[in-house]
Amino acid sequence: xxxxxxxxxxxxxxxxxxxxxxxxxxxxxxxxxxxxxxxxxxxxxxxxxxxxxxxxxxxxxxxxxxxxxxxxxxxxxxxxxxxxxxxxxxxxxxxxxxxxxxxxxxxxxxxxxxxxxxxxxxxxxxxxxxxxxxxxxxxxxxxxxxxxxxxxxxxxxxxxxxxxxxxxxxxxxxxxxxxxxxxxxxxxxxxxxxxxxxxxxxxxxxxxxxxxxxxxxxxxxxxxxxxxxxxxxxxxxxxxxxxxxxxxxxxxxxxxxxxxxxxxxxxxxxxxxxxxxxxxxxxxxxxxxxxxxxxxxxxxxxxxxxxxxxxxxxx
Numbered sequence: 676x677x678x679x680x681x682x683x684x685x686x687x688x689x690x691x692x693x694x695x696x697x698x699x700x701x702x703x704x705x706x707x708x709x710x711x712x713x714x715x716x717x718x719x720x721x722x723x724x725x726x727x728x729x730x731x732x733x734x735x736x737x738x739x740x741x742x743x744x745x746x747x748x749x750x751x752x753x754x755x756x757x758x759x760x761x762x763x764x765x766x767x768x769x770x771x772x773x774x775x776x777x778x779x780x781x782x783x784x785x786x787x788x789x790x791x792x793x794x795x796x797x798x799x800x801x802x803x804x805x806x807x808x809x810x811x812x813x814x815x816x817x818x819x820x821x822x823x824x825x826x827x828x829x830x831x832x833x834x835x836x837x838x839x840x841x842x843x844x845x846x847x848x849x850x851x852x853x854x855x856x857x858x859x860x861x862x863x864x865x866x867x868x869x870x871x872x873x874x875x876x877x878x879x880x881x882x883x884x885x886x887x888x889x890x891x892x893x894x895x896x897x898x899x900x901x902x903x904x905x906x907x908x909x910x911x912x913x914x915x916x917x918x919x920x921x922x923x924x925x926x927x928x929x930x931x932x933x934x935x936x937x938x939x940x941x942x943x944x945x946x947x948x949x950x951x952x953x954x955x956x957x958x959x960x961x962x963x964x965x966x967x968x969x970x971x972x973x974x975x976x977x978x979x980x981x982x983x984x985x986x987x988x989x990x
Contacts, residue, residue: 753786846871
């Protein structure tokens with residue numbers, strides 16, 4: 676097992692590699708990479724995402740679906756991402772899988788970084804939210820690095836004026852998150868709680884795993900005590916047990932919170948939660964732009980790195 680210092684160094688290296696064109700070319704050149712990626716990304720097409728959704732819904736799990744892509748720097752690219760989500764929603768509806776599904780949007784893919792990006796991203800997200808609401812779906816705005824937090828939360832607040840079910844994501848490694856939870860209390864917002872997958876400076880983010888874990892526990896308690904709808908995104912059984920206990924303490928029934936996990940990481944734990952009567956939603960990413968997502972999954976858990984290296988050793 677990797678010790679904490681080595682794990683921290685490896686995570687830092689992989690997070691840097693997730694934004695490196697040179698590292699991307701190297702990883703994509705391994706013939707075995709696609710087979711390993713398939714563990715975390717079920718495919719590159721809308722049809723692949725719908726097929727994965729069918730399988731999960733059949734076992735009592737709900738889904739949230741991410742069309743992979745971020746850091747879009749031109750209006751045509753942002754419009755293409757908007758259209759990809761609308762195509763996905765139509766396909767889910769035709770497959771009878773739309774009701775109860777969620778889609779996850781990265782606002783950087785919606786044009787957030789463009790001149791007048793707040794307006795562009797808000798308009799694109801609103802179009803998707805409207806199409807989703809008509810089909811009984813919801814929308815969650817993914818959170819990216821710390822420089823985008825204020826804009827992303829503001830867009831979420833603006834969209835909820837028309838589409839109350841639009842959710843936001845909070846990252847507990849960020850020092851500001853307790854204040855953000857307090858600010859959102861009273862909004863009734865759907866809030867996905869994650870630890871944070873981006874490498875952030877110490878001035879804005881906790882650096883040690885134990886600190887992030889403790890912050891996550893406190894955030895679970897705070898969300899459960901608020902009027903928000905908590906979406907506890909973790910693969911840690913201890914954190915899930917904490918969420919169950921906090922929900923009971925807050926008087927929340929099974930319909931007033933949910934657990935979430937990433938596709939392919941802990942399917943046996945997903946099923947345990949379903950069998951125990953809890954809501955479980957699986958985050959399904961799909962598309963050709965899988966590299967950054969894949970590298971962040973490796974960075975999060977040393978076990979994922981070991982899985983990748985074993986596959987390379989047997990190529």
